[in-house]
Amino acid sequence: MFAAVDHSNSMPLYLQVVAQVNEELRRGALKEGAFLPPEPELCRIFDIGRSTLRRAMGHLESLGTISRRRGVGTVVEKAIPLAYRPDAPGTIFELIGASMRTPVTRLLETREFRVEEELSAASGFPVGMEAIYLKRERSSTNLPVALLENMLPREIVTFDLRELERRSLEELLTLGGIRQRHAEYEFAAELAGDVAEFFEIPRDAPVLVELRKSYGGDRQYSYNRNTYHPLNYRVRGVLDVDQA
Numbered sequence: 001m002f003a004a005v006d007h008s009n010s011m012p013l014y015l016q017v018v019a020q021v022n023e024e025l026r027r028g029a030l031k032e033g034a035f036l037p038p039e040p041e042l043c044r045i046f047d048i049g050r051s052t053l054r055r056a057m058g059h060l061e062s063l064g065t066i067s068r069r070r071g072v073g074t075v076v077e078k079a080i081p082l083a084y085r086p087d088a089p090g091t092i093f094e095l096i097g098a099s100m101r102t103p104v105t106r107l108l109e110t111r112e113f114r115v116e117e118e119l120s121a122a123s124g125f126p127v128g129m130e131a132i133y134l135k136r137e138r139s140s141t142n143l144p145v146a147l148l149e150n151m152l153p154r155e156i157v158t159f160d161l162r163e164l165e166r167r168s169l170e171e172l173l174t175l176g177g178i179r180q181r182h183a184e185y186e187f188a189a190e191l192a193g194d195v196a197e198f199f200e201i202p203r204d205a206p207v208l209v210e211l212r213k214s215y216g217g218d219r220q221y222s223y224n225r226n227t228y229h230p231l232n233y234r235v236r237g238v239l240d241v242d243q244a
Helices: 013-027 039-046 050-063 092-098 117-123 161-165 169-175 193-199
Strands: 066-069 073-076 103-114 130-140 143-153 182-191 206-216 219-228
Touching: 013 039, 013 050, 039 050, 050 066, 050 143, 092 103, 092 130, 092 143, 103 161, 130 161, 143 193, 161 169, 169 219
Parallel strands: none
Antiparallel strands: 066 073, 103 130, 130 143, 143 219, 182 206, 206 219
């Protein structure tokens, strides 16, 4: 079921273990209620030390994938994945809460500026518009999930920015009468670069980046660049085709 990790790979060894366990869950080879082998055996299979294994198990436990019961062993649980549908109204903040974890936000930067021509072409905002830039780190309990960068018209930011560390941006905007009615988005893979330290991954590891424009009716109210952790976050979707 499991195999030795690749010691030449730039991905941290503990994350390779996490990825293998998640893959076996996805394939159905690991079932809810199953027991993982004892620590010494897992160390031998994965070809890693005990500290690396314990870090991987702690990561999986934080995700809700496993539970470690004293005197019993490590049990596979039915985890609630942090899976996001970009076409649905729910926010990452709400998804974390619904997964029985605690959303944690760190506000890194806020600044006011005027939209210049180059940014206008990318964001859709008019040249010269007074805007505000917000940069936040979002974690699920102690697991890094996303780096969120938002640009909004200055006039709609009527709330205390410190509220962003305990409430979602969408909730605060909704309280001000602004609700998302339409969104345009695209996803691309990039190298982690400067977000690597927060995500605890190598700088050359891939991450998922979403560019998103949100509209309340006919008016655009935000342009977002969201960078997501490669293992702690996933995007899912549903396609319904009418056969009638």
